[in-house]
Amino acid sequence: MSGALRFRFDSQQLIARAGSTVLVTAGVPHTFGHAGPEPSRFIIILPTRLDELIHHLHASDPAEHADIYRQYQSELLE
Numbered sequence: 096m097s098g099a100l101r102f103r104f105d106s107q108q109l110i111a112r113a114g115s116t117v118l119v120t121a122g123v124p125h126t127f128g129h130a131g132p133e134p135s136r137f138i139i140i141l142p143t144r145l146d147e148l149i150h151h152l153h154a155s156d157p158a159e160h161a162d163i164y165r166q167y168q169s170e171l172l173e
Contacts, residue, residue, distance in 0.1 A: 102127045124172050127162030 099112045103165075104125045106164055111117050119125050129135050141149075148167040164170050 096136040096138065098129070098133050098137075099131040099136060100127050100135055101130035126172075 097113045099110050100117075102109050102111060102117055102119075102125060104119070104123055109117075117127075144167060148163065148169060151163050151167075155163060160171065
């Protein structure tokens with residue numbers, strides 16, 4: 096929508112500017128974050144399972160995160 100996001104897939108990086116579409120295939124390790132001086136606004140579409148994982152992470156104590164990742168068969172890489 097506006098601004099830019101930086102995506103990293105394993106060792107590959109890309110900058111997605113406003114109007115871009117990025118598809119992350121299930122099972123591919125990745126991360127993303129803000130990539131510019133102006134604010135970023137974006138739309139993210141995720142499967143229910145991933146939405147639930149993120150919700151549980153935000154609602155829990157960080158000491159519980161490792162167990163939550165395991166519950167959702169995911170892992171934090173860094």
